[in-house]
Amino acid sequence: MQHKLMATMAAGLEALTARELQALGFETTTDNGKVFFSGDDQAIATANVWLRTADRIKIIVGQFKATTFDDLFEGVKALPWDQYLPLDAAFPVAGRSVRSTLHAEPDVQAITKKAIVDKLATVYHRRGRLPETGHTYPLEVSILKDIATLTIDTTGPSLFKRGYRIAKGEAPMKENFAAALVMLTNWRPELPFMDPTCGSGTIPIEAALIGLNIAPGLQRRFAFEDFAFFDQATLTAAKDAAMDAADFDRPLDITGCDINQEMIEVSRLNAKQAGLLHNITFKQLAVKDNHPTQPRGVLVANPPYGKRMGELEAARKLYAEMGQIYSQMPGWSKYILTADLGFEKAFGSKATKRRKLYNGSLRTDLFQYWATQRA
Template sequence: MQFHLLATMAAGLESLTTKELQDLGYKTRTENGKVYFDGDESAIATANIWLRTADRIKIVVGQFQALSFDDLFEGVKALPWDQYLPMDAAFPVAGRAVRSKLHSEPDAQAITKKAIVEKLAGVYHRRGRLPETGDLYPLEVSILNDVATLTIDTTGDSLFKRGYRIAKGDAPLKENFAAALVMLTNWHPDMPFYDPTTGSGTIPIEAALIGHNIAPGLQRHFTFEHFFFMQPQILADAKDAAMDQADFDRELDILGADLDQNMIETARVNAKQAGLLHSIQFKQLAVKDFRTDKPRGVIVSNPPYGKRLNDLAAARRLYKEMGDVYRPLTGWSKYILTADLEFEKSFGQRATKRRKLYNGAMRTDYFQYWATTR
């Protein structure tokens, strides 16, 4: 069966997800926060297992213009729901409406639900309500600029939930966002990698997954596993193929440091859960005490923002320490994420490039200082 599929991601990460899908062999079409692609059942499994920067993978059942609730009802009812939902499917409907005449999300949800029930009742020759006692098929009606899009979520818990993070610190970074921070650098697995403010270890763990070419979804489950048209062997085969592509023997030089020894222990617990403790060195170390004789490498840091810890002055003192320690390392590239848009003043150097990213709802900039010597 062929599906029109949709990967969703945080604003600013579209290009990364697009490249990931293209590297997997799919043709893509990109919009804000969305990348469309086509594929069969194995594509659903492969995308969910492999995408590092996406939030979820959805099946697009249909799209049409909806200027009235009658348009919405008839458009939804016309879609081939019996190809996707068995008679006993449990199908809660979520709704979103943006810049559209149909701005009432509860009404859009209720009308969508009613139209699907009427369509399935006719197909399955049922009278009255459908049982909805079977497996879960999460649906969404999204109306943007008067165009309704009907989707089925195949992922379940967001893809950032890899399954390895069993211990957390304050303001933890989502795993897919941490992966994006690594992928936006010039790091290669043969280079040293250093996270000076590692917290619960998410950035080094994501770097290690990338370095070993380990698919991030290998340890987790997905909603699509229970869809009636997905044979269990499809997911098993996709995971076997991903395991075959992993390079577990590659040696990596990854260091995660933090001033707080408790966070170092937390990071080790998570790295062990990910099966990567042997690939990452975690060390209690202050930013100002970092020394290296390695001529090149990559530093990635998600330091306290000030806003997040309600102490901007302390955060800016840390940024100054970073500048004092890192500026002389001309063979190293440095990438620092912060919501403090005045970061360069504290660091003492203008960035080579700044990239606007959203850490959840918070506007941040990714300040990039590229190496000038090799």
């Protein structure tokens, strides 16, 4: 069966996700926070297994204009729900409405649920309530500017949940956002890679997954595995192909440093869980003492932002230390993420380029300092 599919992601990462899908062989179109593509069950499995920067893969069951609850009910009921939902399907309906006539989200959800029940009851010749004792099919009705979109989430827990992070620090970065930071650099696996403020190790671990071409979804489960219409052999084939594509023996020079020894131990635990402990070097080291000996490389840092009262001064002192050390590394490209717009002044130089990103709901900027000297 062919599906209209939608990958969702954090604002600002659409181009990265589109590039990933195109590399997998799909044609794409892009909207805010969404990349659209089409494919069969194999496409669902492949996208879920391989996408590093997306949050979810959803099947678009249908789209239509709805300015009244009658429009919504009839539009939902007309969709081919019986192609996706068996008689005993449990189908919780999430709902949201933005800049639309039908703005009462609980009512939108209730009407959508009732319309689907009516459709399935008619198809399966049932009266009254459906059992909903089977596997879960997470549904969403989203109304944007009076256009209703009905989707089935094939992913389950967000794609950022790779399964390797068994320990974390105070402000953990989502795995897919860390992967995006690596992919926004000019790093190649033959170059050294460093994270001088690695925290729980997410950025170095994602760099290693990229460097070894290991699919991020290789070790996790997905919601679609329980869907009646989905053939389990399709996922097995996708994961087998991903294993074949991985280059486990490629040598990598990836280092994660942190001033806190407890965080270094956390990083090692997570890297071990990911099967990458021997591919990454973790060191307890302060930024001011971190002087890479390699003439070329790529550095990605997510230092403290100083958002809490009294912490900004300490954060800017750290930025100044970074500026002093990194000015002596002309062969390295440096990418530093922070929510402090005063970063460049504290760092001591203007970035080559800035890119606005959202780390969760927090507006941040990726300050990029490209290498000025080739070794």
